[in-house]
Amino acid sequence: MSLSTRYSPQDIESKWYQHWLDREYFNSEPDDREPFTIVIPPPNVTGVLHMGHMLNNTIQDILIRKARLEGKNACWVPGTDHASIATEAKVVKLLREQGIKKSDISREAFLQHAFDWKEKYGGLILEQLQKLGASCDWHRTRFTMESSLSKAVTHTFVDLHKKGRIYRSLRMTNWDPEAKTALSNEEVIYKEENSQLFHIRYVLEDDPTQGIVIATQRPETIMADVAIAVHPDDERYAHLVGKKVLIPLINRAIPILADTYVELDFGTGALKITPAHDQNDYEIGQRYQLEVIDILNDDGTLNDKAQILVGEDRFSARKKIRKLLDESGALVKIVDYITKIGHSERTNAVVEPRLTLQWFLEMKPFAATALKAVSSGDVQFYPESFWNMYHSWLNEDNVRDWCISRQLWWGQRIPAWYLQSESFNEESHIFVAENADEALAQAKEKTGNDQLTIEDLRQDDDVVDTWFSSWLWPISVFDGFENQDALKYYYPTNVLVTGWDIMFFWVARMIMSGYEWSPELLGPKLSAKKGAMPFRKVYFTGMVRDNKRRKMSKSLGNSPDALELIDNYGADGVRFGMLSSAAAGNDIIFDAPLDPVTNEVMNQSKLCEQGRNFCNKLWNALRLIKGWEITDNEPESSSRLAVEWMEQRLNQTLAQLEGMFIDFRLSEALMTVYKLLWDDFCSWYLEMIKPAYGEPIERATLEKTIGLMERMMTILHPFMPFVTEEIWHQLRERAQGDDCVISKYPKAGAFNEHFIAKVEQAKTVVTNVRETRNNKGIKMKDLLSVYVQDTPAARELMEVDGVQSMIIKMGNLESLEYAAAEIPNSVAFLAGTEKFFVALEQKINKEEEVVRLQKELDYFRGFVKSVANKLNNERFVSGAPADVVEKEKQKMADGEAKIRSLEEALEEMGG
RNA sequence: GGGCGCAUAGCUCAGCUGGUUUAGAGCGCCUGCCUUACAAGCAGGAUGUCGGAGGUUCGAAUCCUUCUGUGCCCACCA
Numbered sequence: 001m002s003l004s005t006r007y008s009p010q011d012i013e014s015k016w017y018q019h020w021l022d023r024e025y026f027n028s029e030p031d032d033r034e035p036f037t038i039v040i041p042p043p044n045v046t047g048v049l050h051m052g053h054m055l056n057n058t059i060q061d062i063l064i065r066k067a068r069l070e071g072k073n074a075c076w077v078p079g080t081d082h083a084s085i086a087t088e089a090k091v092v093k094l095l096r097e098q099g100i101k102k103s104d105i106s107r108e109a110f111l112q113h114a115f116d117w118k119e120k121y122g123g124l125i126l127e128q129l130q131k132l133g134a135s136c137d138w139h140r141t142r143f144t145m146e147s148s149l150s151k152a153v154t155h156t157f158v159d160l161h162k163k164g165r166i167y168r169s170l171r172m173t174n175w176d177p178e179a180k181t182a183l184s185n186e187e188v189i190y191k192e193e194n195s196q197l198f199h200i201r202y203v204l205e206d207d208p209t210q211g212i213v214i215a216t217q218r219p220e221t222i223m224a225d226v227a228i229a230v231h232p233d234d235e236r237y238a239h240l241v242g243k244k245v246l247i248p249l250i251n252r253a254i255p256i257l258a259d260t261y262v263e264l265d266f267g268t269g270a271l272k273i274t275p276a277h278d279q280n281d282y283e284i285g286q287r288y289q290l291e292v293i294d295i296l297n298d299d300g301t302l303n304d305k306a307q308i309l310v311g312e313d314r315f316s317a318r319k320k321i322r323k324l325l326d327e328s329g330a331l332v333k334i335v336d337y338i339t340k341i342g343h344s345e346r347t348n349a350v351v352e353p354r355l356t357l358q359w360f361l362e363m364k365p366f367a368a369t370a371l372k373a374v375s376s377g378d379v380q381f382y383p384e385s386f387w388n389m390y391h392s393w394l395n396e397d398n399v400r401d402w403c404i405s406r407q408l409w410w411g412q413r414i415p416a417w418y419l420q421s422e423s424f425n426e427e428s429h430i431f432v433a434e435n436a437d438e439a440l441a442q443a444k445e446k447t448g449n450d451q452l453t454i455e456d457l458r459q460d461d462d463v464v465d466t467w468f469s470s471w472l473w474p475i476s477v478f479d480g481f482e483n484q485d486a487l488k489y490y491y492p493t494n495v496l497v498t499g500w501d502i503m504f505f506w507v508a509r510m511i512m513s514g515y516e517w518s519p520e521l522l523g524p525k526l527s528a529k530k531g532a533m534p535f536r537k538v539y540f541t542g543m544v545r546d547n548k549r550r551k552m553s554k555s556l557g558n559s560p561d562a563l564e565l566i567d568n569y570g571a572d573g574v575r576f577g578m579l580s581s582a583a584a585g586n587d588i589i590f591d592a593p594l595d596p597v598t599n600e601v602m603n604q605s606k607l608c609e610q611g612r613n614f615c616n617k618l619w620n621a622l623r624l625i626k627g628w629e630i631t632d633n634e635p636e637s638s639s640r641l642a643v644e645w646m647e648q649r650l651n652q653t654l655a656q657l658e659g660m661f662i663d664f665r666l667s668e669a670l671m672t673v674y675k676l677l678w679d680d681f682c683s684w685y686l687e688m689i690k691p692a693y694g695e696p697i698e699r700a701t702l703e704k705t706i707g708l709m710e711r712m713m714t715i716l717h718p719f720m721p722f723v724t725e726e727i728w729h730q731l732r733e734r735a736q737g738d739d740c741v742i743s744k745y746p747k748a749g750a751f752n753e754h755f756i757a758k759v760e761q762a763k764t765v766v767t768n769v770r771e772t773r774n775n776k777g778i779k780m781k782d783l784l785s786v787y788v789q790d791t792p793a794a795r796e797l798m799e800v801d802g803v804q805s806m807i808i809k810m811g812n813l814e815s816l817e818y819a820a821a822e823i824p825n826s827v828a829f830l831a832g833t834e835k836f837f838v839a840l841e842q843k844i845n846k847e848e849e850v851v852r853l854q855k856e857l858d859y860f861r862g863f864v865k866s867v868a869n870k871l872n873n874e875r876f877v878s879g880a881p882a883d884v885v886e887k888e889k890q891k892m893a894d895g896e897a898k899i900r901s902l903e904e905a906l907e908e909m910g911g
Numbered sequence: 912g913g914g915c916g917c918a919u920a921g922c923u924c925a926g927c928u929g930g931u932u933u934a935g936a937g938c939g940c941c942u943g944c945c946u947u948a949c950a951a952g953c954a955g956g957a958u959g960u961c962g963g964a965g966g967u968u969c970g971a972a973u974c975c976u977u978c979u980g981u982g983c984c985c986a987c988c989a
């Protein structure tokens with residue numbers, strides 16, 4: 001059979017993915033094996049695959065595939081998040097395009113549209129994950145708004161309400177005028193923007209010639225002003241305190257009061273108090289029992305309380321009032337000003353502080369639990385440094401109660417019912433229950449009215465924050481609130497892989513919910529044994545950024561098309577590219593800055609290209625192996641050496657990899673395997689065993705080679721699943737079910753560092769011979785004679801079985817002998833401490849050689865001197881550990897031996 | 912304003928508890944090769960006052976202080 005010289009991923013990748021699905025290798029059911037569980041951070045159901053997902057899911061896939069190869073019961077649960085605001089906005093927009101207004105249809109009709117949309121397009125991102133090779137158990141695919149998960153939300157809401165930790169309150173909340181809903185503090189993103197400070201003059205009610213000038217960013221809210229505040233120590237305004245001024249344009253009188261909140265030196269030192277539209281103003285208003293005048297509608301337009309500009313949007317109102325103020329003479333000046341303005345995380349609309357009635361979850365006890373979970377080590381962060389950020393957010397001073405209600409339809413409806421007839425705000429007429437019947441029972445009991453029916457009750461219109469369902473994910477994906485069988489096996493999950501940007505939204509809250517409910521669900525005994533944490537480890541990935549270090553996002557349009565990358569480089573190539581620059585927690589610059597020398601964009605696709613090339617390299621190694629004829633001759637000594645060396649290098653690498661996996665140093669692990677395969681296996685091993693052209697290979701060597709490559713395919717499989725599976729099957733005939741994806745991860749065997757070092761030394765000889773060829777312009781095919789100075793150390797090297805024939809083969813030598821006497825007309829080099837000579841036919845340039853050797857000599861003299869300084873220092877010899885001193889002595893001896901050899905060589909040159 | 916992190920080769924980054932050489936990788940760069948596995952390749956090479964200045968130590972890229980530059984998180988200055 002003949003294989004193409006190029007590896008082409010397209011067909012191969014889809015073929016094997018389908019095969020894996022057909023054989024149900026990704027499915028997991030509880031059994032007596034050790035479980036290894038990961039729950040996916042559910043992408044938004046509206047989402048399309050972007051670079052962040054690729055990174056994130058590649059890492060999860062590596063961990064899960066490695067666990068599977070190690071014989072664990074690997075379970076990776078996929079799913080999507082209903083993403084309240086984002087999805088609702090999307091559906092609203094879609095309906096609008098069809099000429100349907102949300103306000104014109106019923107809640108039920110709207111939800112039907114939304115579910116239809118979800119059914120049609122919602123699974124897209126999961127299909128894209130399959131292209132990447134994600135080995136999720138697709139039978140377990142969950143969605144945060146399916147029935148079981150919604151029930152869990154209701155259940156936990158009711159539970160927390162019973163525990164007195166959910167309450168309703170009228171508060172200043174962040175209002176998104178576009179989505180027309182409240183937001184939690186975490187959903188508000190502050191951005192620095194250019195703004196203007198309007199200096200506006202308010203005249204005294206009883207003396208229009210006198211007045212006070214205030215500074216504000218929001219002149220459109222003056223109609224909601226209820227006071228002016230100045231600092232009590234401010235002499236400029238002391239005479240005005242207690243008097244009344246008129247609001248420009250509407251001429252309503254408001255008092256001037258003194259409060260220490262006001263900064264003397266900011267703006268004019270006089271602050272307008274607008275309790276309805278500013279958090280601080282609200283607090284000041286509370287202190288002085290001032291009226292709250294709300295002049296904004298829920299969509300950000302001015303209402304009739306504003307008296308003027310009614311119906312105008314707040315921003316156009318700002319422009320128009322500027323003109324009005326200017327005309328009335330109240331506008332003193334406008335100063336440019338940079339300030340931070342809050343935007344909605346989902347809609348990007350400028351957030352309004354607004355006084356609304358919302359549901360809150362008390363966070364202090366939760367935060368304490370979440371802090372303890374990490375500080376105690378129950379949950380480990382990788383990298384650890386994220387503890388700082390976590391701690392600063394969750395400490396008592398910073399944590400705020402969580403506003404969990406949203407004025408949306410797409411989500412789990414708040415399980416609270418009110419009496420139709422009674423005031424909506426009356427606490428005693430709120431019934432929180434898992435369903436309407438229970439609420440009715442409560443209502444009857446609380447009111448003492450047996451005659452009440454369902455029709456007398458009305459359910460809260462709002463839904464809960466999306467994160468109020470996501471925080472249950474590690475439990476709810478196993479239907480843990482309904483039936484604990486699966487939970488008892490899979491919980492706690494082993495590791496969570498996610499970006500640090502949702503540490504607060506999600507990671508911390510999952511920890512909270514885990515400790516809140518899992519002990520009860522698992523039972524005290526099991527919970528004590530396994531722990532209540534939802535995951536034992538958290539691997540925080542960095543953000544994928546563009547060359548301006550901006551987060552990649554759809555709105556900025558700076559994210560490359562993930563699927564296009566896969567088309568260009570293959571999933572394996574892209575996985576390689578994503579990973580090779582992704583140490584845990586470190587941001588990845590996808591489009592790096594221009595390289596000033598080449599003026600080329602050094603971007604990630606360069607790394608993907610490297611990954612693709614690696615696939616091709618492996619493919620060609622396979623072609624080489626498969627192309628050989630076979631003989632039953634005994635293997636050459638160089639082949640025996642090669643096999644022994646490669647076996648040991650493999651074992652050595654396996655030992656190194658273990659440590660890297662434990663610390664999640666995955667990019668380092670991949671690089672290690674890459675070098676093992678490319679450098680050790682392809683560049684050295686295969687060349688060592690390669691028969692002369694047209695000659696057959698010994699059966700025993702070939703068998704060993706296939707075995708080695710096979711094991712290396714398993715080791716590489718978690719990183720690059722497709723190419724390894726393909727090569728696995730090409731290497732030899734396989735029985736049904738003998739697939740790389742479920743092969744056995746090799747156990748690290750013994751290796752002898754001394755032996756490996758000897759082979760390294762022999763390789764150095766070869767490299768030096770090649771370098772000599774390069775320097776002297778000698779062609780590879782011209783045979784050379786090489787001599788080694790006859791010393792005990794040289795004999796020790798030469799007598800390792802196979803070393804001589806290996807050097808002869810790899811260096812393309814005519815002979816390799818001990819130097820009986822001085823070798824005239826030769827180039828000398830050191831390999832370790834041993835001196836070698838390459839005999840040349842051409843005249844050598846002695847001066848050149850002297851310079852080269854002298855340079856080397858200078859280096860070692862400097863080196864020995866620095867070591868000698870240490871060893872001559874009595875405090876070092878007495879103070880440092882014995883093994884360190886011993887090492888230094890060895891370094892010294894080696895260095896001195898090299899110096900002697902070089903000096904001799906120089907003498908010979910000179911003589 | 913408070914806090915966290917980073918600064919190592921042209922670029923992107925490793926360097927885990929101070930002590931295997933006088934610091935590594937990949938890409939890029941330079942030289943020579945279309946050597947029948949692979950030019951998506953082969954062989955070889957060059958490249959750094961480890962941001963600056965102090966300090967601790969027998970020993971510092973690694974620990975401490977400080978400065979400079981840079982990134983991020985949090986916070987109610989209109």
